[in-house]
Amino acid sequence: MFSFKSNITLTRGSSRNLYLQLCDQVISFIKSGKIPPSTKLPSSRKLxxxxxxxxxxxxxxxxxxxxxGWIETIPSRGTFVTSSLPLVQPKKFNFSALNNIAKEKSGFSFVTRPHLLRKLNAKNSLETLIIDDGIPDHRLAPNEEIGRIYRNITKKSYHKNLLTYGSIYGNTELRNNLVSYLNETRGLNVSMDNILITRGSQMGIYLASQLLLTNKNRIITGSTNYMTADNTFTEAGGIIEQVPTDNDGLDTIAVEKICKIKKISAVYVTSHHHHPTTVTLSAKRRMHLLQLAQQYNFAIIEDDYDYDFHYSNSPILPLASNDTNGNVIYIGGFTKIIAPALRIGYLIAPKDFVDEAARLRRIIDRQGDTILEQTLAQMIHTGDIQKHCNKVVKIYKARRDLFCLLLKEKLDNYFDFEVPKGGMAVWVTLNKAYNWDIICSKAKAVQLEVTPDWRRYDNDNSGHNGIRMGFASLNEEEIHEAINRLVTVFEKL
Incomplete structure (x- = not known):
């Protein structure tokens, strides 16, 4: 006979009501077989x-x-565990497991993806400085403008339709405003039919790769490349063909040689600031790549992740601005301009490709944050986005100049680098006498975190010893301190 008195424990003062605590424990006893089906329960008075x-x-x-449905009341007889429940063989019951919801091992099999395994950043103390691989400073985000516009939108009764299902292509007003914004700032010639709103540029890369690379289709990338893109192409079932990159960007002569002997479905390029080395694809190679795309009928996935951040002169117009044959899939977003948490991006392509990408996006993520998209649409219309962009470009340029100056003055014996024309990071090559594992390990002792997973930059295992060192997320005081701590690390070596 099951003893409720000795097995049930209720905690007064808990955030969970007493009657729900009782429910939880009775259900657990039923599930474990301790209380089998048709068992009569004590009367409410007795219990x-x-x-x-x-x-x-x-x-x-x-x-x-x-x-x-766990119990049932039978008139004139009492309350019983539901008789139709399956009979469970009782097991040794561990009451403490009731509150242990973090299970480590699954009771079923599933597909694993080792190529997606990536070292996670450790939780750092407030005193730890982080030299990342080039992300924006979220502290500069225009929070007041975003909050004000967002609140105004939610107050308007005619915006209540934003709370229901909307277009799988994204917020209509945002797409419409992007037409003017992108045509003016990037020299594009697109309409709303060419625009799909995504959850950041990464979703755009994923959608494009799923449509282009299944069945082991081939894609060309640089021998050094954005590792997350490579992982995405592999996940889609594509085969990656690597070509060299140099000071002029992707080697298009090498691209042509591969196209002559193999069927190529796509070429992935970060044309404005190659990831990770930050170099810009030269005008000659841009035209050559577009010609090859037309000749061999492949797509160019142009990931223009930080177009707006060019410091030496005006930003160079993307390949998409000269695409007359419908070969370029142009991907960008507002993550770098505003903050990483603002997951709004866009995929620009011919209408038939956008239509298919939208249908695929529908089964991954029905739609984005419609209110946030409406907020961004208004910020583009009022010019707030461009004003903010102009502001942070000046700040990041000053940080780049200071970061590179201090690297040159204090660590010239250890690093080779060129001052980047744009972007948010410097591509530095460590003297071969030193090892990044040792540097990163010793940096932790002085509360400095240097890009922990540095091997992801060495896609072709050439041992070039180069990494990206971001400057944008550090203010000037933090840059001084980070470089001083790095100097301490090398002095200890």
């Missing part, structure tokens, strides 16, 4: 006396269990 709680608490618990 309230045994557990020292008000009878209404027991009645509320029984009502909840009845509504969930």
């Amino acid at each position: 309230s006396e045994d557990l020292h709680v008000h009878r209404k608490t027991i009645i509320a618990a029984y009502d909840e269990l009845i509504s969930q």
Whole structure:
């Protein structure tokens, strides 16, 4: 005979009501087989006396269990565990496991993806400085403008339709405003039909790769490349063909040689600031790549992740601005301009490709944050986005100049680098006498975190010893301190 008095423990003062605590434990005993189907339960009066709680608490618990189908009341007979429940073989019951919801091992098999395994950043103390691989400073985000516009939108009754299902292509007003914004700032010639709103540029890369690379289709990338893009292409089932990159960007002569002997479905390029080395694809190679795309009928996935951040002169127009044959899939977003958490990007392509990408996006993520997209649409219309962009470009340029100056003055014996024309990071090559594993390990001792997974930059295992060192997310005081700590690391070597 199961003893409710000795097995049920209720905690007063808990955030969970007593009757729900009772429900949780009764359900657990039923699931474990300790209380089998058709077992008669104590009366509400008897159980309230045994557990020292008000009878209404027991009645509320029984009502909840009845509504969930765990127990049933039979007139003139009493309350029983539902007879139709399957009989469970009792096991040794571990009551402490009731509150242990973090299970480590699955009780089923599933597909694993080793190529997606990546070292996670450790939790750092407030005193730790981080030299990342080039991300924006979220502290500069225009929070007041975003909040003000967002609140105004939610207050307007005619915006209530934003709370229901919308277009799988994204917010209509945002797409419409992007037409003017992108045509003016990037020299494109697109309409709303060419625009799909995505959850950041990474979703755009994923959608494009799923449509282009299944069945082991081939894609050309640089021998040094954005590792997340490579992982995405591999996940899609594509085969990656690598070509060299130099000071003029992707080697298009090498691209042509591969196209002559193999069927190529796509070429991935970060034309404005090659990731990771930051170099710009030369005008000659841009034209050559477009010619090859037309000749061999492949797509160019142009990831223009930080177009707006060019410091030496005006930003160089993307390949998409000269695409007359419908070969370029142009991907960008507002993550770098505003903040990483603002996951709004766009995929620009011919209408038939956008239509298919939208259908695929529908089964991954039905739609984005419609209110946030409406907020961004208004910020583009009022010019707030461009004003903010102009502001942070000046700040990041000053940080780049200071970071490179201090690297040159204090660490010239250890690093080779060129001052980048744009972007948010410097591509530095460590003297071959030193090892990044040792540097990163010793940096932790002085509370400095240097890009922990540095091997992801060495896609072709050439051992070039180069990494990206971001400057944008550090203010000038932090840059001084980070370089001083790095100097300390090398002095200890």
